[in-house]
Amino acid sequence: MENEKKNFTVLGSETEFDGVLEFTDDLKINGRFNGTIIATGNLEIDKAAICTVDKMAANSIIISGNVTGNIEAAERVEMCNGSKVKGNVTTARLRIADNVDFEGQVTMLEKEPDVDLFSVASDEFKQSLILKSDTEN
Numbered sequence: 001m002e003n004e005k006k007n008f009t010v011l012g013s014e015t016e017f018d019g020v021l022e023f024t025d026d027l028k029i030n031g032r033f034n035g036t037i038i039a040t041g042n043l044e045i046d047k048a049a050i051c052t053v054d055k056m057a058a059n060s061i062i063i064s065g066n067v068t069g070n071i072e073a074a075e076r077v078e079m080c081n082g083s084k085v086k087g088n089v090t091t092a093r094l095r096i097a098d099n100v101d102f103e104g105q106v107t108m109l110e111k112e113p114d115v116d117l118f119s120v121a122s123d124e125f126k127q128s129l130i131l132k133s134d135t136e137n
Helices: 122-136
Strands: 008-011 016-023 026-029 032-039 042-045 050-063 066-079 084-086 089-096 101-103 106-108
Touching (some): 032 042
Parallel strands (some): 008 026, 016 032, 032 050, 066 084, 084 101, 089 106
16 A cells, blocks of 8 residues: 555644644644644644644654754654754654754664564673674664
């Protein structure tokens, strides 16, 4: 079902949303958002947008505007030129452009090794991590 189209929703510049927002498709926020975002789709924060969240979680998050709160992205977070981000970021890949005002901590997610953590000795597990990281570069 790869040719199945995803919906793309836009919260316009005049929109103000307070609460919990959950979605599976793609969303672009141009206005104001306060609350929690829990998504499996992709999220884009426009340069005019102002978001205050306790948690913003999505597959990938592109920020051009102003975000205050913790950010989690399974795949990637991108902070574009001129954006302001205040909060902790957890993601597998991170790109921060020039002229970004970022205040917070970053935690990088690593892909899980192809070995069952509970079935091997700790030395074997460490070796599998070393071998996996050598092959990824």
